[in-house]
Amino acid sequence: MAIGAAGIAARLRETLPADRVIDDPATLLPYAYDASFWSLRQRRVPEAVVVPESTAEVVSVVRVASETGTPIVARGAGTGQTGGAIAPEGGIVISFARMRRILAIDRPNLQAVVEPGLVYVDFQSALAGHSLFFPPDPGSGRACTLGGMAANNASGPHAVRWGTTSAYVLGAEVVLADASVITTGGVRSKALKSSSGIDLTKLFVGSEGTLGIFTRLRLRVQPRPPARAVILAGYAKLEDTVASLDDLFAAGILPSTAELLDRSAVEAIQLWKPELALPEGEAVLFIEVEGTPDQVAANVRYTDGIVRRRATVTRFAEDEKDIQRLWSARSGLAAATALAHPGKHRIFAGEDLAVPLSEIPRTVRRARELGAELRIAVIFYGHFGDGNVHTAILIDPEDADEVRRADELADRLHKLAIEVGGTVTGEHGTGAVRSQYMRAEHGDALDVMKRVKDVMDPNGILNPGKIYGP
Numbered sequence: 001m002a003i004g005a006a007g008i009a010a011r012l013r014e015t016l017p018a019d020r021v022i023d024d025p026a027t028l029l030p031y032a033y034d035a036s037f038w039s040l041r042q043r044r045v046p047e048a049v050v051v052p053e054s055t056a057e058v059v060s061v062v063r064v065a066s067e068t069g070t071p072i073v074a075r076g077a078g079t080g081q082t083g084g085a086i087a088p089e090g091g092i093v094i095s096f097a098r099m100r101r102i103l104a105i106d107r108p109n110l111q112a113v114v115e116p117g118l119v120y121v122d123f124q125s126a127l128a129g130h131s132l133f134f135p136p137d138p139g140s141g142r143a144c145t146l147g148g149m150a151a152n153n154a155s156g157p158h159a160v161r162w163g164t165t166s167a168y169v170l171g172a173e174v175v176l177a178d179a180s181v182i183t184t185g186g187v188r189s190k191a192l193k194s195s196s197g198i199d200l201t202k203l204f205v206g207s208e209g210t211l212g213i214f215t216r217l218r219l220r221v222q223p224r225p226p227a228r229a230v231i232l233a234g235y236a237k238l239e240d241t242v243a244s245l246d247d248l249f250a251a252g253i254l255p256s257t258a259e260l261l262d263r264s265a266v267e268a269i270q271l272w273k274p275e276l277a278l279p280e281g282e283a284v285l286f287i288e289v290e291g292t293p294d295q296v297a298a299n300v301r302y303t304d305g306i307v308r309r310r311a312t313v314t315r316f317a318e319d320e321k322d323i324q325r326l327w328s329a330r331s332g333l334a335a336a337t338a339l340a341h342p343g344k345h346r347i348f349a350g351e352d353l354a355v356p357l358s359e360i361p362r363t364v365r366r367a368r369e370l371g372a373e374l375r376i377a378v379i380f381y382g383h384f385g386d387g388n389v390h391t392a393i394l395i396d397p398e399d400a401d402e403v404r405r406a407d408e409l410a411d412r413l414h415k416l417a418i419e420v421g422g423t424v425t426g427e428h429g430t431g432a433v434r435s436q437y438m439r440a441e442h443g444d445a446l447d448v449m450k451r452v453k454d455v456m457d458p459n460g461i462l463n464p465g466k467i468y469g470p
Helices: 004-015 025-032 037-041 055-068 120-128 146-152 200-204 238-250 263-272 293-307 320-331 333-340 357-373 400-419 435-442 445-456
Strands: 048-050 072-075 092-095 102-106 111-114 169-175 181-184 213-220 227-235 257-262 283-291 313-317 345-347 377-383 388-395
Touching: 004 048, 004 055, 025 048, 055 072, 055 092, 055 169, 055 213, 072 146, 072 213, 102 120, 111 120, 120 146, 146 213, 169 200, 181 200, 227 238, 227 293, 227 320, 238 257, 238 283, 238 293, 238 357, 257 263, 257 320, 263 283, 263 333, 263 377, 283 293, 283 320, 293 313, 313 320, 320 333, 333 377, 333 388, 357 377, 357 388, 357 400, 388 400, 400 435, 435 445
Parallel strands: 048 092, 072 092
Antiparallel strands: 102 111, 111 213, 169 181, 169 213, 227 283, 227 313, 257 283, 257 377, 345 388, 377 388
């Protein structure tokens, strides 16, 4: 039985050190938000926030929640864009800000053990000293946590070659809804693969804290490639980018990244940094190759020769300073967007479509048409190599009619992704924002997901209102 905010905080303080529990209204307020536009439009403040320092303390929190029927939401850094770490029904938020240790880096066995609050960029910095890296690379890497990445199955530009987070979670310590603790992937295992039993690790990765709460992760890491090079290619038509990538596949080349900027993004960057001299046309691709210095020197020229068949212009960079300069066009897109559309603010809504590679031109063109029809500014870019199309919707949040039109655009973009054989989210997760589209995307499989949820969390206390839809 729920016992109210004051009662919940008091119960938590009975089992935890007092400094772990937050219930001051002003201090609770930041936990009502993440990066989603959805969270900015209605304040959803938890009744309490707990900042544990150990698995045992997480167990204590879940036990109180289970006994009182109180909703509980796990939270990393709050960088998510779907409301996944927000408590829409009140209850308890568990912040993993104090559980951020690296427990082991095992280079001979290509793995590491970490706590879920560890920030991605800090993990990469630690791995670099061992000539290792963690391949998934979300754009929020300077702030996001590894627990959040695992919960959402996050990825980034390098997913075309290296895959998503789920490929790198070998095992996990998980607190279940009844406050019991399990270890997936083998209690003592340091193996890099296993066909033993049902792969429970994969069940929890991407479940957004609705089936259990990560308190420890065993992660696969990889040797860091010592060299890289980047090709910048301009194309007259979007269709030529798809054909160019297929040319690479036909030649047996899988680039490390293949990032797309469409005409809207290129025009914005030209205003911001004209000295980058991005080529004119309908699209630009950034194609990266990695390997040893000798391999990269040969591969970038070979790859460039294939890309030139369809590109109007190409140039490549091998020196790290020149590579960074080229990549600044992609990384500076937020600043360029603000300059191109003064008075508008980017909102995260309908921003994470993933479609078949062959459908990218049709998807971008149709999305442009929808934006023009609804009079909403949109900039298109994405992880072209795996079909992940990002739509940066730009509005004045104080203009109620523009907000309404932006909502309609986001809705139609999600439906467009399903229509062309894609998904409403490639890497940002479902959360509360996209749960309404799960039936259309998954059909009867959603009923199986709900049955799994009911078995794992019969009282519905773990991150309610997320993923499974109404």
